[in-house]
Amino acid sequence: MIDKVYVPPLKNQGIKTKLVPLIRQHVVMENGAIWIEPFMGSGVVGFNIEPEKAIFADINPYIIEFYNQIKLGIITPEIVRSYLEKEGKLLAQMDEQHYYFVRERFNKEHAPLDFLFLNRSCFNGMMRFNKEYVFNVPYGHKPERFSKGYITKIVNQISHVSFLLKSHSWEFICQPFEETIGMARENDFIYCDPPYIGRHVDYYDSWDESEEIALHQALVESNAKFMLSTWHHNDFRKNEYISSVWQDCEVTTKEHFYHVGAKEKNRNPVVEALLTNYPLNENTKMKRAEGEQLNLFDTLTSK
Numbered sequence: 001m002i003d004k005v006y007v008p009p010l011k012n013q014g015i016k017t018k019l020v021p022l023i024r025q026h027v028v029m030e031n032g033a034i035w036i037e038p039f040m041g042s043g044v045v046g047f048n049i050e051p052e053k054a055i056f057a058d059i060n061p062y063i064i065e066f067y068n069q070i071k072l073g074i075i076t077p078e079i080v081r082s083y084l085e086k087e088g089k090l091l092a093q094m095d096e097q098h099y100y101f102v103r104e105r106f107n108k109e110h111a112p113l114d115f116l117f118l119n120r121s122c123f124n125g126m127m128r129f130n131k132e133y134v135f136n137v138p139y140g141h142k143p144e145r146f147s148k149g150y151i152t153k154i155v156n157q158i159s160h161v162s163f164l165l166k167s168h169s170w171e172f173i174c175q176p177f178e179e180t181i182g183m184a185r186e187n188d189f190i191y192c193d194p195p196y197i198g199r200h201v202d203y204y205d206s207w208d209e210s211e212e213i214a215l216h217q218a219l220v221e222s223n224a225k226f227m228l229s230t231w232h233h234n235d236f237r238k239n240e241y242i243s244s245v246w247q248d249c250e251v252t253t254k255e256h257f258y259h260v261g262a263k264e265k266n267r268n269p270v271v272e273a274l275l276t277n278y279p280l281n282e283n284t285k286m287k288r289a290e291g292e293q294l295n296l297f298d299t300l301t302s303k
Protein backbone atom coordinates (compact mmCIF):
# COMPACT_ATOMS: atom_id res chain seq x y z
CA MET A 1 0.00 0.00 0.00
CA ILE A 2 1.44 3.38 -0.96
CA ASP A 3 0.01 6.27 1.03
CA LYS A 4 0.05 9.53 -0.86
CA VAL A 5 1.13 12.43 1.33
CA TYR A 6 0.41 16.00 0.33
CA VAL A 7 3.31 18.36 1.08
CA PRO A 8 2.29 21.88 2.21
CA PRO A 9 3.92 25.14 1.05
CA LEU A 10 5.69 26.04 4.33
CA LYS A 11 8.37 23.75 5.76
CA ASN A 12 9.85 23.51 9.20
CA GLN A 13 12.54 21.52 10.92
CA GLY A 14 10.20 19.10 12.68
CA ILE A 15 7.97 18.44 9.66
CA LYS A 16 6.17 15.10 9.97
CA THR A 17 5.69 14.27 6.28
CA LYS A 18 7.28 10.83 6.70
CA LEU A 19 5.13 9.98 9.71
CA VAL A 20 1.79 10.87 8.17
CA PRO A 21 0.99 7.28 7.05
CA LEU A 22 1.58 5.94 10.56
CA ILE A 23 -0.35 8.77 12.21
CA ARG A 24 -3.23 8.36 9.74
CA GLN A 25 -3.42 4.69 10.57
CA HIS A 26 -3.93 5.36 14.26
CA VAL A 27 -6.26 8.37 14.28
CA VAL A 28 -9.68 7.49 15.64
CA MET A 29 -12.28 10.23 15.13
CA GLU A 30 -15.91 9.93 16.05
CA ASN A 31 -18.71 11.48 14.01
CA GLY A 32 -18.82 15.23 14.52
CA ALA A 33 -15.40 15.33 16.18
CA ILE A 34 -13.20 18.37 15.62
CA TRP A 35 -9.51 17.85 14.78
CA ILE A 36 -7.50 20.02 17.14
CA GLU A 37 -3.83 20.62 16.39
CA PRO A 38 -2.21 22.98 18.93
CA PHE A 39 1.30 22.82 17.34
CA MET A 40 0.46 22.88 13.64
CA GLY A 41 3.91 23.88 12.27
CA SER A 42 3.72 23.19 8.55
CA GLY A 43 0.22 21.71 8.97
CA VAL A 44 1.23 18.56 7.08
CA VAL A 45 -0.47 16.19 9.52
CA GLY A 46 -3.95 17.74 9.67
CA PHE A 47 -3.91 18.71 5.99
CA ASN A 48 -3.43 15.04 5.13
CA ILE A 49 -5.94 13.71 7.63
CA GLU A 50 -8.44 16.13 6.04
CA PRO A 51 -10.99 16.30 8.85
CA GLU A 52 -14.23 18.08 8.05
CA LYS A 53 -13.78 20.49 10.96
CA ALA A 54 -10.49 21.55 12.45
CA ILE A 55 -8.72 24.04 14.65
CA PHE A 56 -5.10 24.56 13.64
CA ALA A 57 -3.07 26.62 16.07
CA ASP A 58 0.49 27.61 16.70
CA ILE A 59 2.34 30.20 18.71
CA ASN A 60 4.09 31.35 15.52
CA PRO A 61 1.96 34.25 14.20
CA TYR A 62 3.47 34.10 10.69
CA ILE A 63 2.29 30.55 10.00
CA ILE A 64 -1.23 31.46 11.12
CA GLU A 65 -1.33 34.70 9.11
CA PHE A 66 -0.12 32.84 6.02
CA TYR A 67 -2.98 30.35 6.15
CA ASN A 68 -5.57 32.95 7.11
CA GLN A 69 -4.59 34.99 4.05
CA ILE A 70 -5.03 31.92 1.84
CA LYS A 71 -8.39 31.30 3.46
CA LEU A 72 -9.47 34.89 2.82
CA GLY A 73 -8.29 34.73 -0.80
CA ILE A 74 -5.64 37.43 -0.23
CA ILE A 75 -2.99 34.88 -1.18
CA THR A 76 -3.89 32.96 -4.34
CA PRO A 77 -1.87 30.61 -6.59
CA GLU A 78 -1.64 33.39 -9.24
CA ILE A 79 -0.36 35.95 -6.73
CA VAL A 80 2.22 33.47 -5.42
CA ARG A 81 3.43 32.72 -8.94
CA SER A 82 3.96 36.34 -9.92
CA TYR A 83 5.56 37.17 -6.54
CA LEU A 84 8.01 34.24 -6.74
CA GLU A 85 8.86 34.95 -10.38
CA LYS A 86 9.75 38.53 -9.49
CA GLU A 87 11.67 37.77 -6.29
CA GLY A 88 13.28 34.65 -7.77
CA LYS A 89 14.71 36.72 -10.62
CA LEU A 90 16.14 39.21 -8.15
CA LEU A 91 17.65 36.35 -6.13
CA ALA A 92 19.31 34.92 -9.25
CA GLN A 93 20.76 38.34 -10.06
CA MET A 94 21.84 39.48 -6.61
CA ASP A 95 22.27 36.22 -4.74
CA GLU A 96 22.62 36.54 -0.98
CA GLN A 97 22.27 40.32 -1.07
CA HIS A 98 18.66 39.84 -2.10
CA TYR A 99 18.00 37.09 0.44
CA TYR A 100 19.15 39.36 3.27
CA PHE A 101 17.21 42.28 1.81
CA VAL A 102 13.99 40.23 1.92
CA ARG A 103 14.87 38.95 5.41
CA GLU A 104 15.20 42.50 6.68
CA ARG A 105 11.99 43.55 4.96
CA PHE A 106 10.17 40.57 6.49
CA ASN A 107 11.43 41.39 9.96
CA LYS A 108 9.96 44.90 9.59
CA GLU A 109 6.75 44.27 7.68
CA HIS A 110 5.97 40.56 8.25
CA ALA A 111 4.44 40.03 4.82
CA PRO A 112 3.35 36.36 4.45
CA LEU A 113 4.76 36.10 0.92
CA ASP A 114 8.18 37.17 2.16
CA PHE A 115 7.85 34.49 4.84
CA LEU A 116 7.24 31.92 2.09
CA PHE A 117 10.21 33.22 0.07
CA LEU A 118 12.54 32.99 3.07
CA ASN A 119 11.21 29.60 4.08
CA ARG A 120 12.00 28.23 0.62
CA SER A 121 15.40 29.87 0.13
CA CYS A 122 16.92 29.83 3.63
CA PHE A 123 19.32 27.24 4.97
CA ASN A 124 17.66 23.81 5.11
CA GLY A 125 14.08 25.19 5.07
CA MET A 126 14.27 26.09 8.74
CA MET A 127 12.00 28.35 10.77
CA ARG A 128 14.01 29.92 13.50
CA PHE A 129 13.73 33.17 15.38
CA ASN A 130 15.70 34.89 18.10
CA LYS A 131 14.18 35.84 21.43
CA GLU A 132 12.74 39.07 19.94
CA TYR A 133 11.03 36.88 17.34
CA VAL A 134 13.28 38.09 14.56
CA PHE A 135 13.72 35.54 11.75
CA ASN A 136 17.42 34.72 11.74
CA VAL A 137 18.01 31.73 9.45
CA PRO A 138 20.96 32.28 7.08
CA TYR A 139 20.81 32.01 3.30
CA GLY A 140 20.68 28.56 1.68
CA HIS A 141 23.10 29.67 -1.06
CA LYS A 142 21.00 28.61 -4.02
CA PRO A 143 20.59 31.68 -6.25
CA GLU A 144 18.76 29.61 -8.89
CA ARG A 145 16.34 28.31 -6.28
CA PHE A 146 13.19 29.64 -7.90
CA SER A 147 13.36 27.83 -11.23
CA LYS A 148 10.20 27.60 -13.29
CA GLY A 149 9.63 24.02 -12.10
CA TYR A 150 10.18 24.88 -8.44
CA ILE A 151 7.77 27.81 -8.60
CA THR A 152 5.16 25.57 -10.22
CA LYS A 153 5.64 23.04 -7.44
CA ILE A 154 5.01 25.69 -4.78
CA VAL A 155 2.06 27.14 -6.71
CA ASN A 156 0.52 23.64 -6.87
CA GLN A 157 0.98 23.30 -3.11
CA ILE A 158 -0.83 26.62 -2.65
CA SER A 159 -3.61 25.52 -5.02
CA HIS A 160 -4.13 22.33 -3.08
CA VAL A 161 -4.28 24.07 0.29
CA SER A 162 -6.62 26.77 -1.13
CA PHE A 163 -8.91 24.00 -2.28
CA LEU A 164 -8.79 22.33 1.15
CA LEU A 165 -9.61 25.61 2.88
CA LYS A 166 -12.58 26.26 0.61
CA SER A 167 -14.01 22.79 1.06
CA HIS A 168 -13.52 22.32 4.81
CA SER A 169 -14.39 24.16 7.96
CA TRP A 170 -10.94 24.94 9.31
CA GLU A 171 -9.81 27.71 11.64
CA PHE A 172 -6.28 29.03 12.15
CA ILE A 173 -5.50 30.61 15.49
CA CYS A 174 -2.31 32.01 16.97
CA GLN A 175 -2.24 31.02 20.62
CA PRO A 176 -0.33 28.92 23.16
CA PHE A 177 -1.23 25.23 23.40
CA GLU A 178 -3.08 25.56 26.74
CA GLU A 179 -5.72 27.75 25.09
CA THR A 180 -6.09 25.48 22.09
CA ILE A 181 -6.50 22.37 24.21
CA GLY A 182 -8.98 24.31 26.34
CA MET A 183 -11.23 24.56 23.25
CA ALA A 184 -11.55 20.77 22.94
CA ARG A 185 -14.80 18.98 23.73
CA GLU A 186 -14.96 15.41 24.97
CA ASN A 187 -15.37 13.69 21.61
CA ASP A 188 -12.81 15.82 19.75
CA PHE A 189 -9.41 14.55 18.67
CA ILE A 190 -6.22 16.38 19.65
CA TYR A 191 -2.98 15.75 17.78
CA CYS A 192 0.07 17.28 19.50
CA ASP A 193 3.54 17.69 18.06
CA PRO A 194 5.36 19.97 20.50
CA PRO A 195 9.06 20.82 20.22
CA TYR A 196 10.89 17.66 21.23
CA ILE A 197 11.93 17.75 24.84
CA GLY A 198 15.67 17.46 25.30
CA ARG A 199 16.35 17.92 21.58
CA HIS A 200 15.89 21.00 19.34
CA VAL A 201 16.33 23.73 21.89
CA ASP A 202 16.54 27.34 20.81
CA TYR A 203 14.53 30.45 21.63
CA TYR A 204 11.91 29.58 19.06
CA ASP A 205 11.47 25.93 19.95
CA SER A 206 12.30 26.06 23.64
CA TRP A 207 10.49 23.39 25.59
CA ASP A 208 11.23 22.17 29.08
CA GLU A 209 9.97 19.67 31.60
CA SER A 210 7.37 22.01 33.10
CA GLU A 211 5.82 22.49 29.65
CA GLU A 212 5.85 18.74 29.00
CA ILE A 213 4.02 18.19 32.30
CA ALA A 214 1.57 21.05 31.64
CA LEU A 215 0.83 19.59 28.20
CA HIS A 216 0.11 16.15 29.65
CA GLN A 217 -2.15 17.66 32.30
CA ALA A 218 -4.08 19.80 29.81
CA LEU A 219 -4.59 16.80 27.56
CA VAL A 220 -5.84 14.58 30.37
CA GLU A 221 -8.17 17.31 31.65
CA SER A 222 -9.67 17.81 28.18
CA ASN A 223 -11.11 14.26 28.31
CA ALA A 224 -10.68 14.16 24.52
CA LYS A 225 -8.85 11.46 22.58
CA PHE A 226 -5.29 12.55 22.01
CA MET A 227 -2.17 11.54 20.14
CA LEU A 228 1.29 12.93 20.80
CA SER A 229 4.39 12.76 18.62
CA THR A 230 7.68 12.59 20.42
CA TRP A 231 11.05 10.92 20.12
CA HIS A 232 11.61 7.50 21.61
CA HIS A 233 15.38 7.05 21.48
CA ASN A 234 18.45 7.58 19.35
CA ASP A 235 21.84 5.86 19.32
CA PHE A 236 22.86 7.56 22.54
CA ARG A 237 19.87 7.90 24.85
CA LYS A 238 16.18 7.36 25.31
CA ASN A 239 13.36 9.76 26.06
CA GLU A 240 12.81 9.20 29.78
CA TYR A 241 9.59 11.22 29.76
CA ILE A 242 7.75 8.41 27.97
CA SER A 243 7.91 6.23 31.04
CA SER A 244 7.34 9.09 33.50
CA VAL A 245 5.10 11.94 32.30
CA TRP A 246 3.43 9.84 29.60
CA GLN A 247 3.31 6.51 31.45
CA ASP A 248 -0.48 6.28 31.10
CA CYS A 249 -0.28 6.23 27.27
CA GLU A 250 0.01 3.54 24.62
CA VAL A 251 3.17 3.71 22.50
CA THR A 252 4.08 2.84 18.94
CA THR A 253 7.42 3.60 17.28
CA LYS A 254 9.03 4.20 13.93
CA GLU A 255 12.60 4.80 12.82
CA HIS A 256 13.18 8.12 11.11
CA PHE A 257 16.10 10.17 9.86
CA TYR A 258 16.28 13.80 10.79
CA HIS A 259 18.08 16.02 8.35
CA VAL A 260 19.49 18.48 10.82
CA GLY A 261 22.58 19.28 8.82
CA ALA A 262 23.96 19.17 5.34
CA LYS A 263 26.55 16.58 6.34
CA GLU A 264 25.78 12.89 6.47
CA LYS A 265 27.34 12.52 9.92
CA ASN A 266 24.81 14.99 11.35
CA ARG A 267 21.86 12.87 10.29
CA ASN A 268 21.16 10.93 13.44
CA PRO A 269 18.61 8.19 13.16
CA VAL A 270 15.83 8.81 15.64
CA VAL A 271 13.15 6.37 16.65
CA GLU A 272 9.91 8.33 16.71
CA ALA A 273 7.07 7.54 19.07
CA LEU A 274 3.34 8.05 18.85
CA LEU A 275 1.59 8.09 22.20
CA THR A 276 -2.16 7.84 22.59
CA ASN A 277 -4.66 7.78 25.44
CA TYR A 278 -6.73 5.13 23.63
CA PRO A 279 -5.90 1.60 22.47
CA LEU A 280 -3.77 1.33 19.34
CA ASN A 281 -4.28 -1.31 16.64
CA GLU A 282 -3.11 -4.60 18.09
CA ASN A 283 -0.54 -5.30 15.37
CA THR A 284 1.43 -2.08 15.83
CA LYS A 285 1.32 -1.75 19.56
CA MET A 286 4.60 -1.66 21.40
CA LYS A 287 4.69 -4.01 24.34
CA ARG A 288 6.00 -1.73 27.01
CA ALA A 289 6.80 -4.44 29.52
CA GLU A 290 8.97 -6.41 27.12
CA GLY A 291 10.53 -3.31 25.59
CA GLU A 292 9.78 -4.84 22.19
CA GLN A 293 10.13 -2.41 19.32
CA LEU A 294 8.39 -2.79 16.01
CA ASN A 295 9.50 -1.00 12.87
CA LEU A 296 6.73 -2.07 10.57
CA PHE A 297 6.49 0.86 8.25
CA ASP A 298 9.85 1.16 6.60
CA THR A 299 8.37 0.20 3.25
CA LEU A 300 6.26 3.34 3.33
CA THR A 301 9.10 5.75 3.74
CA SER A 302 12.45 6.57 2.33
CA LYS A 303 15.30 8.36 4.01
Ligand SMILES: C[S@@+](CC[C@H](N)C(=O)[O-])C[C@H]1O[C@@H](n2cnc3c(N)ncnc32)[C@H](O)[C@@H]1O
Binding pocket: 012, 014, 015, 016, 017, 038, 039, 040, 041, 042, 043, 044, 045, 057, 058, 059, 060, 175, 176, 177, 178, 193, 194, 195, 196, 204, 205
Ligand atom coordinates in the same frame (compact mmCIF):
# COMPACT_ATOMS: atom_id res chain seq x y z
C1 LIG B 1 7.68 20.26 15.97
S1 LIG B 1 6.87 21.69 15.37
C2 LIG B 1 5.38 21.03 14.70
C3 LIG B 1 5.64 20.35 13.40
C4 LIG B 1 4.40 19.94 12.64
N1 LIG B 1 3.74 18.81 13.23
C5 LIG B 1 4.78 19.62 11.21
O1 LIG B 1 4.72 18.44 10.80
O2 LIG B 1 5.17 20.55 10.49
C6 LIG B 1 6.37 22.46 16.84
C7 LIG B 1 5.54 23.71 16.64
O3 LIG B 1 5.10 24.11 17.95
C8 LIG B 1 5.05 25.52 17.99
N2 LIG B 1 5.09 25.90 19.42
C9 LIG B 1 6.18 25.95 20.23
N3 LIG B 1 5.81 26.27 21.49
C10 LIG B 1 4.45 26.41 21.47
C11 LIG B 1 3.48 26.73 22.46
N4 LIG B 1 3.82 26.96 23.73
N5 LIG B 1 2.18 26.77 22.10
C12 LIG B 1 1.81 26.55 20.81
N6 LIG B 1 2.70 26.26 19.82
C13 LIG B 1 4.00 26.18 20.15
C14 LIG B 1 6.23 25.99 17.15
O4 LIG B 1 5.99 27.28 16.66
C15 LIG B 1 6.27 24.91 16.05
O5 LIG B 1 5.58 25.34 14.91
